[in-house]
Structure formats: C-alpha cells, structure tokens
Amino acid sequence: MLTTAAILAQFDRCADDALFPDLDNGYYQPVDARMSLFHGPGGWAMVVELLGYVPRARRLTDVLHVFGDRLTTGEPGFGNDDFLDRDLPLAEPAAGPPLIDALRARVSTARHRYLADDRELRARLPAGLPLVLRLDEWTHPTDLGDTLPSDHETFRQLAEVLATGDPGRYRPTAPPNTHWSFWPRAGTL
Template sequence: MTTSSILGQFDLCADKAAFPDLDNGYYYPVDARIHLFADATRWAMVAELLGYNPRGANLIDVMHRFGNCLTRGEPGFGDFLERVDNMEEIDPDGAEVYVGGVPVVVRGTALRVDAAASTPLEDVFRLLAEGNKELLLADETELRADLPADLPVLLRLDAWHQPQDLWDTVPSTHETFRLIAEVLNSSDPARYRPTLPPNTHWSHWPDAGTL
C-alpha cells in the first residue's frame, strides 16, 4: 500500500469513467459524501453521489468503491440504491414534476416536503435532503457491502473540492485526492488539510443531469 498505488487506482477508474463525477449528465446532483477506511495493510474509499436520474425514474445513491481489500467486484461503481418507494404517487404521469400534497416515502418513512405542485423533481429532492441526509445516504450495511467488516473508518467528508473535468484533471493531480491518498496510506486523518474551497454542493454543477 503506497500513496502512488492508491492514486494509480483512482486514475485508472477515472480513465474508465468509473470515478465519482458530479458533472454527470444523467444525474441531477442532490448530495454527496466520501468515507475513508484503512489499517496498516488495507485501504478503501467509498464515495456516494446522491442524485435524481430521470431515466432511472428515482432518486439514486450511486456507490463508488475503491481499495485493495474489496470483498466483491472491481474498483469503480458499486450498488445503485433507489431511495424513493412511491415514485408513482409523487409523479403519476411521469412528467418529472411533483404532483403536490403527497409525502415522499424513503425506506418506508413518509417525509413531508415543502414544495408546490409542478415543482421539478430534482428541486423536490434537494429540499428533502436538507433535513434527511442520513436517511437518504447509505447506512452502515449498505456502506460496507463491499468491504471487510473489521476495516476501521478514518474520515468522512460531506464536502470537498471536486475537479470540474476528470478528463483534464485526473485524480492524481488534484489536491483533494492526493490528500485522501495520504490519509489512507498513513491511517492519519490529520493529513487531510485542504486549501481549496468545497464545491460539492449541487449549485456548483448547473449542467449536471441535463443530458
């Protein structure tokens, strides 16, 4: 386990378009989180990109997982977790707008949302996420689906600076992921000392989801 080997895996996945991309044309971004795990010989990073996918007709938490100890699959995309149980009730006509007056059911929990009828669904889900982040993002079972159960968690990031274009700026050349690799290699979360301002809020990605 070295910093360069961690960054090499990130770059390889980026080259295959399997690295977290907030500018994805298929998803309207809603929220995001990164989890870092490591011990003396093992490392893993799990990144969640929660977004509304009109073609998938749901709010989906897209899991990306990387590491030298994955228990299934290859580094890159993991599970695609649909979050809304009653899409046919909140958007009965498939018009991608909120019907109004209907709770959004997430994992069996009915959540009220302060949105008028005909509000675009991406805006409804962004409002919903403001007070229900933990319900919408991965629980521990989902998070560790591809990881050894005993792998210690080091750090969780709810905001970070993301490259605007992963073709022009590969992860190994970007401050955020170089720092993440240092944290993982050293098992020292104090190594994460960013100088760039966070830009993972959905408002920084106006073209995402508009493919």
C-alpha cells in the same frame, strides 16, 4: 506497505475507465454527496456516494464508488450492485417548484434516509476496517477528462490519509464544490 502512489494509480485507472465519481454526470441531477475513508491492518478503502435524481427512470439513486486494496467483491469503481435505488419521498408536483428542488430540500433535512447505511456502505469492504475520515464536502475535479485524481490536491491528500490512517493529512486549501449548485449541467442528457 500502503503507498500514496499505488492509491493514486487506482484512482487514475478508474478515472480513465469512467469509473471515478463524476459530479457532472449527465444522467442524474445531483442531490447530495458524501465520502468515507477507511484504514487499518486490513488495508484501505474509500467510498464516494453520489445521490442523484434520475429523471428518465423517475428514481432517486445513491451510486457508491468503491476503491480499495482488498475489496471483497468486484473491481474498484462501481458495478451494478453499487446503485442503491431509494423510494421517492415526493410525487411530481402539479404546480410549483420542480421535483428536483423538493427532493433536495427533503434530503437536506433527512439525508440519513437516502445515503447508504453502514451495511450498504461496507458491503464490499473487509470486515472491521475502521472509518478514519468522513467528508460531506470537498473540492472535486471539475473536468475529469483534463484532470486526473493524481493531479488534484484533494485526492493527493486523501491518498495520504488512506496510506497512513492519519486524517490530519487532509488539509484542503480550496473551497469545497460538491454541493449540487456547483454542477448545473449535471443530469441534462
């Protein structure tokens, strides 16, 4: 039987091990985010994508944070194969706005080219696990050092969705904060 407590415990373990999505990550500048929740007889899974520009490597990367009770490979969180490098759609401008601004504008009009396709998204999930909810924005903990996912309304509700398969369990009361503009310090290391 799937329980919200077991799901939240996995999220908390990953947060303790720095494997939970961190929108304030110092190594890449945020560009876009998406979350996909799956539930069915084959169990549950959640994939959080954080698309960002890595200035040191000059690449656009979609990091897949994968959670679930029956992952086909690897452990919950992310591993080396969960970093999907994308071709930069633009060159560094000689003058004008910074490259990150141009990337954000480009991705906002063609995000399907830069976020994971269905095969990439489901690479570590059991075959046929149905998608029950997809979010392009949500309220994310602003300080994972002080707030575990189990202490956060969003992830408590999402754990209910994952345990039951009922997307109606997600009833956010706080405004979303996953847009890149909420994370101005990200990518500054």
